[in-house]
Each structure stands twice: as structure tokens, then as C-alpha cells.
Amino acid sequence: MKLALLSDIHSNRQALDACMEHARAQGAQRFAWLGDLVGYGADPGYVVQQAMALVADGHCVIGGNHDALAVHPPQPGDKAASSVAAHGAGWTHEHLTPHERAFLAARPLVAEVGGVLLVHASADAPERWRYVDNEAVAEQCLDAATQRPGIRHVFCGHVHQQTLYYRGTGRGLMRFAPQPGVAIPVAPRRQWVATIGSVGQPRDGDPRAMYALLDTEAWLLRFERVPYDHAAAAAAIRATGAMPDYFAQRLEVGR
Template sequence: MKIALLSDVHANLRALEACLAHAAAQGAGRLAVLGDLVGYGAQPAEVVRRIRGLAGEGAIVLKGNHDEYAVAPPAQALSLDQSGAAWTHERLDKDALDFLAALPLTAAIDTALLVHASADAPERWHYVDNERRAEASLDAACLNPAVRYVFCGHVHAQTLYFRGAGQGLMRFEPTPGVPIPVPQHRRWIATVGSVGQPRDGNTRAMYALFDAARAELTFHRVAYDHLAAAADIRAAGLPAYFAERLEAGL
């Protein structure tokens, strides 16, 4: 079965729909959303509604830090991450807020552990953005000997790490659309990128497709109308900086 791994949608319905359509065309048989359904974007209610529907059809959905902020906005925003939480909260009804509040921090599919941030302390939202942090996450996940793969989001980048012949992890930068063999005799950890808020200078949405039967992982980039998504942000009265990020992919 091919599993589509989507993360960091960030209330960007246009990007979400583009990735879902692309994944379906690639033969994805199951979906997993690795958190941060909301935050930054202009369509939190629409995105939560869409993903709740997917969950009802069997999709796995995890909680991210922005989902937590939306449920209980901090009294004073201490970071950019928290700055739109109150706005998002006001646009979600009770059912949507209850759905976000009940989401788990981790889930397992066969030999894979799914988590929004790092498996060593999922509730602390550590960024898996270097070999050291990847190793801490992988080591924590592999306390369960059945785990061979860890898939996470949070860092808005697509990177694959694996344990080589030595003790440390090796980092691999994938080429979009090119399948990567990920045999089970090694252990692997991947950040699947951001559907709704890419930050590598490329405006295309990100997701990954895991083919468990073939032991292959493919990272994808998907074009969508990012300028319209930026216009949605401006029309909603959110900070212009959020729109500018979509326009530049930063």
C-alpha cells in the first residue's frame, strides 16, 4: 500500500487539495496528516472540515503545535508561531476545536512511527533539522524494535536521514519525484515537508509517498495557485508577512 504523508497544511486549502489530487493520481491508498492543520493561512475552518472528512474515511491525523495553539491560544503571543492563534480559534466551531484537541501526538503504521515533531519528546515540538536531532528522534522511536521508519513534519523541509555503517546518521537531500530505496535492514527518519507553507524558496507544495511493499519513499512537489492563497491571507486581514511567505516560498 502507498501511504501519502502530508504535514503542515497551515490552513491552506488550495495547497491541500492540490496534494490530495496528486497523491490520488500516484495511487495512494491511505493518507496520514502529520499535524499543523491550521496556523498562518486564511482557511482554518475549511481545512479542518476537509481533514475531518478524510479522518472519517480512515486517514490518520496527528496534532501539531499550531493545532494546540488554536485550541488554547496563549494570552500573549510570544512568537510568530503563536501570533495568529486567537484569530484561528475564533473561526473554528466547537466541533472543529474538539477534533483538534483530541488528536494524538503519534501514531504507528506497521513498521513506521508518525509524529509531528520529534519522537523523543513529541509534546515539546523539537525541530528535526540536523543529524543530532534526527538521531535523538530515531533512537527514541526505535526503543520499539519493530520501528524501521520515522516520518515527521514541523521543519517545512524535505530531508531523509539514515543510519549508515558507522554510529552516526547520514543526511540525504532528495530529488522530487525520484523514488528512494529505503530497505528495512536500515533505520530511516524523514521530514516530509510542508503542504501549505514551503520555506526553501520554492513555492510548490510538499508531501511524500511511502510505498511499503516496495520499500520506497518518494518526495513530491506540487504546483498550486499560491498567489491566490496569498491573496486569501490578505483578504482575511492576517499579517501581510504570511502572504509574502507564500509568494516567495520562504
């Protein structure tokens, strides 16, 4: 099975369409979205509608912190109201239908597909939204995941960068920076954690969208980068008249 993994779409219609088209051209048979469907971008309804169609067809969509914020945006005076993640949450909430918000609210925080664990943040405490951005947190994430029967591998989003952590001959995890489009052997006997990057808000200085493709028969993993019309996505954000301009600037510079 070829499993396409997408995360942190952030209401970016242009990036989502480009990644889904690319994944299908690569022979993807199943799709898993790892949360943060909305937030930051201009097309939350479109993205949620695509997710609803995927779930209806038997694919997997889990939830992220921005999805939770869109369902219950912080109110003035709330501690979270001043966070970057909260900016635009109210606008996103208003531009989703009650049915779309209910769909987001119903998303699980963890799922298992094809023998791997999927989680937006860290598997040891998914609801705390911890970033798997170093070897220590990756090890805690992996240790929690592998307590589940049959699970040896974890895919995460949230970080907006593409990284593979694997358990070598020692006790700790080792960090590996993948090259886009280059298949990596990921033997099922070895334990590893991968952060698959962001479809709609890359933050490594490269504006191309990110996703990953796992072949569970050959056990090969490819981290992909996909060009898309990020200028159109940035223009759509500015056209809302409600989002901070730096949300658009992020798409233009990939940071």
C-alpha cells in the same frame, strides 16, 4: 500499500487540494497528516473538515503545535504570545467551530501506520516540539522511535523542508537531500528518519507544495513537489484583514 504523508498544511486550502489530488493520481491508498493543520493561512475550517472526513474513513491525522495554539491561543502577557507561531492563533480559534476545535484537541501526537512511526516533531519528546533539522536531533528521534516494537522508520513534519536521515555503517546518521519525484529505495532493514516538508508553507525558496509518498510493498519513498495557486492562497490571507502580510509573502516566495 501506498501511503501519502502530508504535514504543515497551515490552513492552505489551495495547496492541500493540489497535494491530495496529486497523491490520489499517484495511487495513494492511505493518508496520514502529520500535524499543523491550521495556523498562518486563511481556511482553517475547510482544512479541519477535510481532516475529520479522513479520520472518519480510517485514515490518520495527528496533532502539531499550531493545532494546540488554535485550541488554546496565548493570552496577552503570556510568554508565547509574542512568538511567530502565536500570530493569528486567536483569529484561527475564532474561525473554528467548537466541534472542530475539539477534533484538534483530540489528535494524538504520535501514531503508527504501516510499520512506520508518525510524529509532528521529534519522537523522543513530541510535546516539546523539537525540530528534527540536524543529524544529532534526528538520531535522538530515531533512537526513541526504535524502542517501540517493530519500528525502524520515522516520518516527521514541523521543519518545512524535505530531508532523509539514515543510519549507515557507522554509529551516526547521514543526511540526504532528495530530488522531487525521484524514488529512493528505503530497505526495511535500514533505520531512517524523514522530514516530509510543508504542504502549506514551504520555506526553501520554492513555492511549490510538498508531501511524500511511501510504497510499503516495494519500500520506495518519493518526495513530491506540487504546483498550486499560491497567489490565490496569499490573497485569501490578505483578505482576512487579521493576518500579518508576511504570512502571504511567504507563500509567494516559498520562504
